[in-house]
Amino acid sequence: MKLDGEPILRTRDVVKEFGGVRALDRCSVEVRAQSITGLIGPNGAGKSTLFNVIIGLYGPDEGQILFHGDPIEGVPTYQLVERGIVKTFQIPRELRNLTVMENLLISAKRVPGESLLRVVFVPWKGRARDREVQERAERLLDFVGLSQLRDEYAKNLSGGQKKLLELTRALMSDPSMILLDEPVAGVNPTLATKILDLIERLRNEGKTIFLIEHDMEVVMRRCDWIIVLHQGRKLAEGAAADIRKHERVVDAYLGG
């Protein structure tokens, strides 16, 4: 098990309140580089809120978030993607009336053709990059097995395919860290295994995975490290074997 990496992400005493409810209560966690780190906890523990605060969709009320040692709280979400951290949504947020291919193309970064001034005044300068991006998209589609559906509207995909598209889209920007909010929830076992194998492969290629998952079987088998959240705070952390034995975790979450 790989536990020796440096922390790539660190939160320090992060507080987030929603109208008096403390969703995150001085929450401090660390995620080691090139690990698959699982985030578990009962409903309402603050898991999704923590992800949304990290990725900048919510601003934290207090506390610090460090990515590669640099504070990132208050940095807009789109700039975080630029820096190499990306998040998928629990319920797939496919761009419905765009094709699968377009969903991937739009997820690439550093595309000159997305600058209005450039497309008006120097349109030819973006073409090489457009081609590169499309090649990458084709490769990824091949890799995850969605090539057949490349020109289908994303809204016509099945639930599991949408989950896969969600993950593939995140890979387009070549992130160093990926936050996955329940990547296999509601997915049939065959596809779930495929997605989880893909996640392991990404870890082996050097990416860091931080994921929320409710299926304990999956978490215990696939995660290198597990963080347990309870009432907005870290209750425990450790390798699967330790978490299984942890008395308070069993009480709070895993059940008797």
Add this chain to the structure above:
Amino acid sequence: MSELPSLVIELANFLVPAGVFAIMALGLNIQWGHTGLFNAGVAAFFALGAYTAAILMTAPVPPQIFYAGHLGYSWPFVGAAVAAAAVSGLAGFLIALPLLRLRADYFAIATLALAETVRLVINNAERWTGGSTGIYGVPRPFDAFTRGEPGLSLVYMAILCVSILLLLILAVDYITRTPWGRVLRGIREDEEATLALGKNVNRFRLQAFVIGCMIMGLAGAIYASLLRFVAPSQFDPLATFTIYVMVILGGSGNNKGVVVGAFLFYAFDWVSVRLDDGLPADWALRFPNIRLMIIGVILVAFIIFRPEGIFKEKKRVFPPVGSR
């Protein structure tokens, strides 16, 4: 100079206003059809363009007993049209800065309020705008060559208007086909997801909004010149509604579709006004209301049975990179 055939003049009489509406529909299509911005203040940007052009192209008129007068600068059409687009674009920029943070429904209410505010300001800034009477005698671009021949100036106007429309179709089609346009459609589908994919959503929305407003301002300039006259009553909320009907009928997100939608809608208007003349008096009186009912029924039918409009937004298929 020989008389122009009346058919040609009739055609020009149809083409210019239809072209103006089609240009407006193109502008709105960038905002609503591509980006999903519900601009309920189309009339404001139309009015700003029309008044900017009217004031710039006419000579100043001092206040009189029954007329408040207006400013005037005697500019040529081209300069006035560019200025009209610039003023509407600038207004769009300034209003969008605070508004783009709002959710879609609040954005709609705020732009609707803007349109009414613009109309009331124009109505009340009498010394500048002629008040509720408006500005008369706005010149047409080719008046210098066509003096004494109103039909010919209209035909020139039609050629100019249709040329501008064709150029704009090409230009809008091009920019919405680029990766920039793809981000607009991403924002339309899911703003937060597009943000999470690394796009500076507010910048794209601002750009799309301003470009749409500039096109509406340009349409306003052509309109003022066509009618030779502007007045606040031309720019009520119904004007905004009309453009939406054209975009929805033609097909939101399909640039050529919304142009066809504008022409079809205006053709209906055109035919029904002429039908009016042939009806017995008591029916002719009711006909304007019946017309609105027919439009309403058509709109509802479309929204229920064919929400994508006559021309569906085209699927954008990318040929494999190797085969290009």
